[in-house]
Amino acid sequence: MNLKPLFFIGKRLASMALIVVGVVIILFFLLHLAPGNPAQILAGFQATPEVVHQIEVKYGLDKPLYVQLMTYLTNMIRLDLGTSIMSQRPVTDEIMARLPNSLMLATVAIVEAIAISLPLGVLAAAKAGSRFDAAVTAFTSIGVALPTFWTGLMLMLLFAVELHLLPAGGIGGPQNFILPSITMAVPISAPIIRVTRNAALEVLEKPFVKLAIAKGLSMREVLMKHVLKNALIPAVTLIGLQFGVLIRSAVITETVFAWPGIGKLLVDSIFARDYPLVQGTVFVIAIIYVAINLALDVAYVVIDPRLRSGVSTEWRF
Amino acid sequence: MEVLRYLLRESKTGMAGLAIILAFISMALLANLIAPYDPMNAVLGDARQPPSPQHPLGTDELGRDLLSRIIYGARTTFLIAVSSTFTAFAVGTALGILSGYLRGAVDAAVNGGTQILLSLPGIVIAIIFVALWGPSLVNLIIAIAIGFIPVYIKLMRAATLQVMSMEYIQAAKMLGLSNLKIMVRHVLPNVLPVGIAQLSTDVGFAILTASGLGFLGLGLDPSIPEWGAMIGSAKNYIFVAPHIIIEVGAVIALSAIGFSLLGNALRDYIDPKRR
Amino acid sequence: MQEKILEVRSLTAKYVTRKGEVPALRNIDLEIYAGERVAIVGESGSGKTTLASILTRLEPSNLVIEEGEVIFGGRNILEAVEEDLREFRKKEVSVIFQNPSESLDPLYKVGTQVIEALRAAGLNGGRKELRRVAEDLLRKVNLPNPSRIFESYPHELSGGQKQRVAIAIAIAKNPKLLVADEPTTALDVSVQTKILELLVKINEELGVTEVLITHDIGIAHDFAERIIVMYGGKVVEVGRTEEVVADPLHPYTKHLINSLPRGGDLPPGDSRVVDFRIPRDGCPFAPRCPLASEACRKVEPKLTAIDGRLVACHNLRAVKPQSFEV
Numbered sequence: 001m002n003l004k005p006l007f008f009i010g011k012r013l014a015s016m017a018l019i020v021v022g023v024v025i026i027l028f029f030l031l032h033l034a035p036g037n038p039a040q041i042l043a044g045f046q047a048t049p050e051v052v053h054q055i056e057v058k059y060g061l062d063k064p065l066y067v068q069l070m071t072y073l074t075n076m077i078r079l080d081l082g083t084s085i086m087s088q089r090p091v092t093d094e095i096m097a098r099l100p101n102s103l104m105l106a107t108v109a110i111v112e113a114i115a116i117s118l119p120l121g122v123l124a125a126a127k128a129g130s131r132f133d134a135a136v137t138a139f140t141s142i143g144v145a146l147p148t149f150w151t152g153l154m155l156m157l158l159f160a161v162e163l164h165l166l167p168a169g170g171i172g173g174p175q176n177f178i179l180p181s182i183t184m185a186v187p188i189s190a191p192i193i194r195v196t197r198n199a200a201l202e203v204l205e206k207p208f209v210k211l212a213i214a215k216g217l218s219m220r221e222v223l224m225k226h227v228l229k230n231a232l233i234p235a236v237t238l239i240g241l242q243f244g245v246l247i248r249s250a251v252i253t254e255t256v257f258a259w260p261g262i263g264k265l266l267v268d269s270i271f272a273r274d275y276p277l278v279q280g281t282v283f284v285i286a287i288i289y290v291a292i293n294l295a296l297d298v299a300y301v302v303i304d305p306r307l308r309s310g311v312s313t314e315w316r317f
Numbered sequence: 318m319e320v321l322r323y324l325l326r327e328s329k330t331g332m333a334g335l336a337i338i339l340a341f342i343s344m345a346l347l348a349n350l351i352a353p354y355d356p357m358n359a360v361l362g363d364a365r366q367p368p369s370p371q372h373p374l375g376t377d378e379l380g381r382d383l384l385s386r387i388i389y390g391a392r393t394t395f396l397i398a399v400s401s402t403f404t405a406f407a408v409g410t411a412l413g414i415l416s417g418y419l420r421g422a423v424d425a426a427v428n429g430g431t432q433i434l435l436s437l438p439g440i441v442i443a444i445i446f447v448a449l450w451g452p453s454l455v456n457l458i459i460a461i462a463i464g465f466i467p468v469y470i471k472l473m474r475a476a477t478l479q480v481m482s483m484e485y486i487q488a489a490k491m492l493g494l495s496n497l498k499i500m501v502r503h504v505l506p507n508v509l510p511v512g513i514a515q516l517s518t519d520v521g522f523a524i525l526t527a528s529g530l531g532f533l534g535l536g537l538d539p540s541i542p543e544w545g546a547m548i549g550s551a552k553n554y555i556f557v558a559p560h561i562i563i564e565v566g567a568v569i570a571l572s573a574i575g576f577s578l579l580g581n582a583l584r585d586y587i588d589p590k591r592r
Numbered sequence: 593m594q595e596k597i598l599e600v601r602s603l604t605a606k607y608v609t610r611k612g613e614v615p616a617l618r619n620i621d622l623e624i625y626a627g628e629r630v631a632i633v634g635e636s637g638s639g640k641t642t643l644a645s646i647l648t649r650l651e652p653s654n655l656v657i658e659e660g661e662v663i664f665g666g667r668n669i670l671e672a673v674e675e676d677l678r679e680f681r682k683k684e685v686s687v688i689f690q691n692p693s694e695s696l697d698p699l700y701k702v703g704t705q706v707i708e709a710l711r712a713a714g715l716n717g718g719r720k721e722l723r724r725v726a727e728d729l730l731r732k733v734n735l736p737n738p739s740r741i742f743e744s745y746p747h748e749l750s751g752g753q754k755q756r757v758a759i760a761i762a763i764a765k766n767p768k769l770l771v772a773d774e775p776t777t778a779l780d781v782s783v784q785t786k787i788l789e790l791l792v793k794i795n796e797e798l799g800v801t802e803v804l805i806t807h808d809i810g811i812a813h814d815f816a817e818r819i820i821v822m823y824g825g826k827v828v829e830v831g832r833t834e835e836v837v838a839d840p841l842h843p844y845t846k847h848l849i850n851s852l853p854r855g856g857d858l859p860p861g862d863s864r865v866v867d868f869r870i871p872r873d874g875c876p877f878a879p880r881c882p883l884a885s886e887a888c889r890k891v892e893p894k895l896t897a898i899d900g901r902l903v904a905c906h907n908l909r910a911v912k913p914q915s916f917e918v
Contacts (some may be wrong), residue, residue, distance in 0.1 A: 015432075022433035027445070034449035138330060141581050144518075145573035147525050149532040149548065150566030157559055194581070207689040208697045210650050211761070215712040216682030219674075225708075226697050244464065247438035252529050266441065267533055270448045282441055289436035305745040306698060 012297065016290040023286040024076060024279070028069050031275050041273050042085060059085075059276075072279070081283065082276035086269065091280035095262060099284065101171060102261030106250055108177050109184035110239070117189040118235065121196025122228050125204060126219070136193060143190025148249045152183040152256035169258040180257040184249045188242055195238045199231035206230075232303050240296045243289050323586050331582020334517075337575030345391035354382035356389040356542045365558035375560045378551060383561060386542040387568050393543040394572075397454065398523035401461035406516055408462070409469020414500050414508065416470065417477030427474070431467045439464015443526060447535045454537065461526050465519055472515055476508035483507075510587050518580030521573035528569045544569050594625040597769060597801050598647065603660030605642065607652075616642045616655065618825040618876070621895060624769070624803060629795050631804045631812030631833075633848065634822035643822070644773045644805045646670075648687045649677055664769070682712050686762035690774040692754035696746040702757050703742035706730070706764060713765035729760040733790060752783035756790065763794060770794070773805040788815050809848045813837050821845045824876025831901035841903040843881045875906065883907045 032038075039055040040047070056062040060071060075082065081091035124136040156179060160168035167176050203209060204227060212222045251263035258264070262281050269277035301307050324331040344351065353373075363380035366372060374383040416427035443460035450456045480486060480503075489499045524544070530536055531545025532552060539550040544565055551561035603620040606613050617639045624630055634640045645651040646662060649669060661668045669680060689695040696705060706726040707719070715722065723742065730738035733756040746754055755775060762770055772791060776784035792815065795802045804815050812819050812833070819836045821829040821844065829842040840846040875893050878884040885906065893904045 018429065019432050019436050022429065023437050026433060026437065030442075030445055031449070035451075036449075141330060141334075141577045142574050145521050145525070145577040146570050147528050147532075147566055147573070149529060149552075150562070150570060153552075153555060153562055153566070157555075157563075161556065207691060207695040211687070211689065211695050211758070212697070212708075214648060214650060214681055214685075214687045215709045215761070216678050216680075216765070217708070217712055218678065229699050230697070243435065244438040244440070248440035248526070248529060251440055251444070252532060255533060267444065270444055271534075278445065282437065282445075285438065285441060286436045289438075304699060305701075306747045 012294070016294070019290060020283070020286050021073070024073065024283055025069065027279055027282050028072060031279065032065055032068070038273060038275060076283065081280035084269075084277045085274045086272050086277065091276050094265065094277060095280055095284055098260055098262045098265045101259060102250060102254070102263060105177065105180055105184065105254070105259060105261060106246065108181040109249075110188065110246075112181055113185040113189035113192060114235075114239075116185070117192035118196055118228060118232075121193040121235070122200045122223050122231060124193070124197045125200035125231075126223055126227070128201060133197075136197070140190045140194040140197075143186050143193075146186060148183060148187060148252040149256055151186055152180070152253055155179045155183060156256065169256070171260055180253050180259055183253045183256070184246075187245055187249050188239075191242065191245075192235050192238055196231050196235045199234040200227050203227050203230040229303065233300065236296055236299050236303065240293055243292060247285060320583070320586060324582055328582040328585065330578045331586075334575045334578025334580075334582060337571060338579060341391055341395070341572050341575065344388055345395055348389045348392055352382075352385035352388040354385040356381060356386045357540065358382070365554060365561070367558070367560050374564050375558075377547065377561055378554055378558070383564060386547060387544070387565060389542040390544045390547060390565075391572075393454075393537070393541060394524060394527060394545065394569075397457055397461065397527050397543070397545075398520050401458045401523050401527075402465060402516055402519045404458065404462040405465030405519070406469055406512055409466045410473045410505075410508070410512055412466075413470040413473025414477050414504055417474040417481065418496065418500055418504060424474075427470060431470045434463070434467040440526065440529065443530055444533065444535060447530060452530075452535055452537055457527065457530070457537065460530075461523050464526065465523070468515065468519070469512060472511055473508050476511045477504055480504050480507045514580055514583035514587055516580075517576050517583055519576075521576030521580065524569060524573050524576070528566075594628070596623050597626040597664070598624040599661075599663040600643075600647075601661045601663070603643075603646065603662065604658045605646065605651075605660075606656055606658060608654050608656055616825055617646075618892075620660070620825075620827055622820055622827055622830065624801060626768075627795075627799050627801055628818060629792065629802045629804070629816050630818045630820060631806055631816035632820045632822060633806055633809050633812045635807055637824075638822040639825040640805050640807075640822050641773055642825075644687075644771050644803070647769075647803065648685055648771050649680070650687065682714060683765055684767055685769045685771065686765060686767040688755070688758050688762050688770070688772040688775045691778045692751050692758055693746070693778070695758050696754055698746050700745075701742070702730075702744050702746060702749070706742070706757070706761055709761045709764040726760075726764075729764055730757070732763070733757070733760045734786075735760070751779050752787065755779060755783075755787055759787075759790060759794070763798065763800065766798070767800060769801045769803065771803045771805070774807070775804070776811065777807075784811070785814075791815065809837070809845075821848070826876055826904065827895060827902070828877065828904045829902065830895070835899075835901060841898065841901060841908065842877075842905050843883055843907070844877045847880075875904070 037052070039052050039059070039061050042059075043052045043055050053062070060068055063071075072082075079092065081095070083089065084091050084094050087094060120136055124133045127133050156168050159166045159179060166178055170176060209222060209226055212226045213219075217225075247263070250261065251267060253259065254261045254263035255267055262284060266278065266281045266285075268274075269281060324335060358381060360376075360380040363372075363376050365378055366376040366380070368375045372382050372384065374387065377383050377386060412427050412430075416424045439461070442463050446460040446463070447456055450460075486499065486503055489503050494502075527536070527543075528545040528548055531543070531547070531549040534549050536546035536549040537543045539546050547565050548562060548569075551558070551565065555562055600620050600622045603617055604615075605617040606615045620639075620643060632640045632643065642651065642655065645655070646657065649672070651657075657670060660670070662670050664680070665684065667676075669677070672680065696702065700708075703723060703726055706729060707722045710722055710725055710729075715725065717725075727738040727742055730741050735741050735753060735756050741749065741753065741757070746757075749757065758775075770791075775791070776787050779787060788811065791802060791804070794800055804812065806812050806815075809819070809821075816833050819829075819831060819833050820827055821836070821842060823842075823844045829836065829840070829845045831841075836845060837849060840849050874887075874889040874891060875881070875884070878888040881888065887906050891906070893906045895902045895904045896908070898908060
């Protein structure tokens with residue numbers, strides 16, 4: 001039996017675990033080295049030193065930093081992320097209550113972005129130099145530059161406040177997804193279109209595309225079956241690199257539309273100085289990053305048979 | 318200069334971007350000449366007025382002239398955006414070249430750090446940093462810069478690896494030049510163009526991040542005219558006085574569009590395959 | 593005379609690039625007869641590949657056809673609308689490209705791509721039936737173990753095997769005309785001969801008219817019954833293979849033949865240096881021709897019939913009697 005793929009997967013999982021641990025450690029220091037005594041902040045500034053000390057003991061803040069870190073890491077392995085200071089509920093519960101909302105919204109947004117970007121990018125390439133192409137290319141420059149809060153608020157003002165067509169925020173039926181998901185999809189789709197268009201331009205020059213035309217296939221078949229699929233790898237790579245943009249739009253979109261997801265949870269917990277909750281939320285975000293990258297690795301292999309014969313063990317950058 | 322000629326001849330959109338950027342820069346530089354009012358002058362009786370002949374863009378929540386605040390705001394906003402991207406550019410370029418040139422353990426360490434930073438999105442770092450350390454100008458710049466560093470490390474590392482395969486690097490090594498000299502004299506000038514295209518795009522992104530932080534309430538002190546901070550203090554009046562957010566947001570979008578158009582044109586210039 | 597399958601009349605075309613216009617074809621006239629094997633020979637820049645791309649209507653988008661007709665099946669295919677072109681491609685004409693590694697889509701199994709061609713050609717049926725037909729095709733192009741090849745991805749095959757697959761795809765529609773653009777150039781010498789033999793076999797057994805585009809008059813000699821020599825976007829000589837090779841009339845043809853085994857003694861015209869802008873008037877070969885006179889530089893020679901051949905050269909009388917040394 002060929003053990004190479006197993007090796008590969010093992011190595012990949014190990015390095016991803018390291019990434020998550022790295023994130024947790026950096027975050028730990030970011031939080032604990034910040035100016036101000038967290039116990040004092042938590043207790044309020046009128047609190048007596050005794051009360052402050054009680055809080056320090058309660059959250060282990062009186063122990064040396066490295067002991068606190070070790071405790072946190074050991075607990076993390078047991079998936080015990082501590083207790084939220086705001087709600088006094090386990091952080092895991094708080095996050096699990098919000099995570100599905102975020103995942104659903106992000107999934108809808110990404111699906112929208114992909115469904116629009118891939119055909120648009122391929123079509124623009126097929127009609128390179130036309131007005132349609134110029135319009136699409138202009139959109140790719142403009143789409144990334146629109147501030148997410150602004151797109152969101154403009155959509156809200158127009159469709160919710162002026163036209164009363166859609167809800168202004170909150171979670172509920174499918175109609176609640178429309179405005180926030182479009183808001184999130186705009187900055188993600190613009191670069192995907194650009195990359196797809198450039199990749200498709202290159203693919204269109206390949207003899208196999210001419211051969212497909214020579215077979216007598218319709219232009220649609222040629223573009224959808226041969227050009228699109230071959231332009232997919234760069235687009236897929238980009239989706240992985242867009243993680244930062246995705247989280248940024250998620251945080252802001254969830255705040256604009258009062259969407260109870262982990263982006264909004266992060267903002268709320270930071271303002272409340274709820275350190276366990278902040279730490280837990282960022283931990284989950286890092287896990288999502290790792291999961292997306294693993295999923296992309298699978299996607300590459302599904303798309304490109306050439307990757308199936310020789311599994312690359314190199315770090316993909 | 319050849320770049321300018323290229324933009325003029327081949328890229329209308331790149332020229333448009335450059336024009337937008339130059340317009341904003343002159344606006345920032347000439348703020349005290351062109352702004353009709355003192356941006357700090359609050360007239361509470363005039364608060365939240367929609368656009369009128371006296372106040373072409375209306376007034377903000379404290380009755381200050383919005384046009385003047387936008388004009389002055391360009392100064393602070395551009396200062397934040399440009400400083401943070403250049404900081405990230407400098408740090409990322411240094412690390413990227415080191416990592417690509419030395420390979421081995423340094424490379425592995427930098428790679429690991431990059432992966433960690435990538436999984437800790439810029440906005441998250443910025444939110445935590447600004448919230449805990451306080452929204453000062455310097456903190457804002459550092460907070461935004463951190464998020465951009467991994468992009469430059471990756472770009473510059475890849476560019477360095479490409480340059481390393483060139484003969485003149487081997488020749489320089491044979492001559493016994495020190496690693497530092499080779500990196501500064503031979504690698505750096507060859508990888509810089511790649512970074513500069515990215516730089517233009519990222520100044521736009523930095524403006525967006527700053528305004529995003531402002532929207533979340535993590536902008537500078539609201540008395541200072543800065544676009545992000547203006548958004549932060551106006552968002553509570555979105556339904557009462559939507560003109561503030563609409564206008565300031567449009568200005569932010571327009572400036573970011575300028576940088577994005579120019580950045581894309583520069584990228585095409587560097588990579589002729591995409592022209 | 594045999595039946596004409598394809599006729600090109602006064603075809604003139606140019607490339608439009610950022611840097612200006614580059615003439616590609618100058619007033620081409622030629623005829624292809626049903627069932628024959630013909631080779632179009634010329635160096636790069638001669639216009640042979642441009643011509644081939646027009647014959648299959650796969651010309652690049654920056655090529656502008658200024659004038660002329662390409663008559664196939666009684667119709668001018670240059671005026672055909674998209675729908676007619678698709679019919680033409682589905683049933684009548686096939687093409688083979690130079691680089692077999694790039695002419696198959698890397699993301700699909702070979703079998704899928706053969707079946708795609710069969711379906712496009714109008715063959716209906718389930719995947720099982722089509723697979724049988726596809727494997728028959730693969731066997732026809734001498735691929736060993738067709739069912740294994742059917743299940744393979746292009747990157748798992750050798751260059752020669754990929755070119756055989758490309759040929760299988762080409763004959764899937766049972767075409768009337770097959771245009772092969774340098775089909776052996778990217779292959780090892782040992783494989784080259786086998787691919788040529790396969791093309792000859794297909795011509796003889798299936799009666800497919802074949803047009804081979806090549807820079808190598810040796811390959812043309814091995815393959816073709818008739819040779820068309822092109823230079824500078826013009827047809828300069830047309831004739832039966834043995835006659836052209838044994839007794840070339842045009843100085844350029846002579847150059848091609850002389851440079852075959854022992855290296856030519858004409859100024860080695862580097863095709864990157866020779867560009868069309870130089871001989872806008874007169875004979876395109878004049879700058880490199882040892883016989884060029886003032887007339888050659890001014891007046892463009894017309895393709896003229898002589899001894900059952902067509903030649904475009906002012907110096908024919910000078911050439912014919914006392915065969916010159918070049």
